[in-house]
Amino acid sequence: MKHLWLFLKGIAMGAADVVPGVSGGTIAFITGIYTELLDSIKSINLNALQTLFKQGPKAAWQAINGTFLLVLGSGVLLALLSLAKVLHYLLLTQPELLWSFFFGLIIASSWHIGKEIRGWNLRKGMTLLAGIIIAAGISLASPSSLEPTPLVLFGAGSIAICAMILPGISGSFILLLMGLYEPVLSALKALDLGVMVLFAGGAGVGLLVFSRILSWCLHHYKDVMFSLLTGFMLGSLTKVWPWKETISTRINSKGEEVPFLQSNILPLEQPVDAIIVAAALMIVGAACVLILEKVAQSR
Template sequence: MSLGKSRLWGVVARGMAMGAADVVPGVSGGTIAFITGIYQELLDSISRVGPHALTVLRRHGPLVAWQYINGSFLLSLFTGILISVVSLARLIGYLLDTYPVVVWGFFFGLVLASVIPILRRVPRWNTGAVIYLILGVLVAIGVSELRPAQVPATPLTLFLSGGLAICAMILPGISGSFILLMIGIYPHVLTAVHELQLVKLLSFAAGAVTGLMLFSRLLSWLMHHYVARTLAFLGGILLGSLKIIWPWKLPSDEVAAMGDKMAPLMSNTSPWTFAEVTGESSYLLAAGAAALMAVLIVLAVDFWGHRRGAHH
């Protein structure tokens, strides 16, 4: 499958949006992939990377193998993600430090609005779909209630953590970095990156690649065979994940290990309680405006994607 130049740049732009979301602990790049209309293609393309692609390469040559795995699409997408992570990580980090409530307000609106295009694509609503929707909500709320553990950073735990994080990253609504933080591996991964601890990095990367290959195949198969229940479950995960990214938070009594220091865990509160306890502005209007802007962006992207799909 070849990509035209305009589509290629469109895929790069989607990758940049996914990378920007993945930088924020609590927001998943999978959400962006879904609302920009490339989720199914992403799953199908990744699921083709494997032993059979090597057989195609051996029998038919590099060009056919590249087309088989939809290589131009994957290369464009991951280039966009990389550009975004490298260039936007510092900006998003600055905005999160300076205007946290407004930034979280924007992502809250983004995730809330993303539920609409996902649930609208459920082909038929029945008891099974409703049950899976509720199950998705419960899974996301369960993840949000996790409390940090202290897992030792052995090659095996890093391998398993890499697999778990990449699975979360593919799922709309659950952030891979949030999962790593909760199981206590996040600081170890950051240290391994900063100090170039190759054995640890390779263990984590091997787990991520393995998880990506296996989980993308499973999700792709589910999306083709059980589309209504799978979409309802994904929509439920998005709804439940709103608890994780609620903009107004206050420190609770519990603490989370963050590198060499302990950071307080945050619990949700109302904008008025937040202002009263912190003595700062609740930024209610700014956060509300940011959330509304995000909702309008998602609905516009969905409308544009829907129209393009109708014309093809």
């Protein structure tokens, strides 16, 4: 049951990582495995390699918390492969409803992380404000378009994975800014092993490096780090605001016309029933986080 619960957490993390604006790191934090995840990734180092040669595979596996990483990673991979098509379809056909759900999810997640901060002061408040400004700036930045060459895909994996394990910053949105979200998502849908291996290789390198930095910050400057992460999450709300006006479009790799630049607008001209449904989905999204939190605490 412990491994099944961990596997389900991995599925939730993978589902969050697929959607721009939502981070798998947020799910890891809410479900109480964030610190263990970072410490386990950090333990994959030369010491683990020495343990492998001196004490054997079993000792090395225990040193890197291998069972934890394998079970969680399997859930993440399953979600990425199975939900990519569904979420891609919803982003194209029901974007307002999908963004409404994740808007509520992020608000509740921000509250969850923010309440962990003890003794608010000027430094923590300024850090919170800095996080909001940085995340909002990234969210409002104009997307670019990079050619998905092998080197670019490897580098994109290194950058995106850093955001994916950082609560409040979405790796998928970083890919969207680089113009690589669709190629990577299409590769997942089509099981294009060439693209997937290049991207995964970059992600592995980025994960091993960045997890050490993030783990050190959380162990030494926990409250300040939480203030920054809460700011990141609040700032990212500008990206997942459900109602948008398309300023310009582009032609994707399939020859379809899709939005390129969008600005947030108030739903003044939307039907009342559509607004009610969107608000209900926001509440459902927030409730999912709160329920997840209660279940994690009870276990």
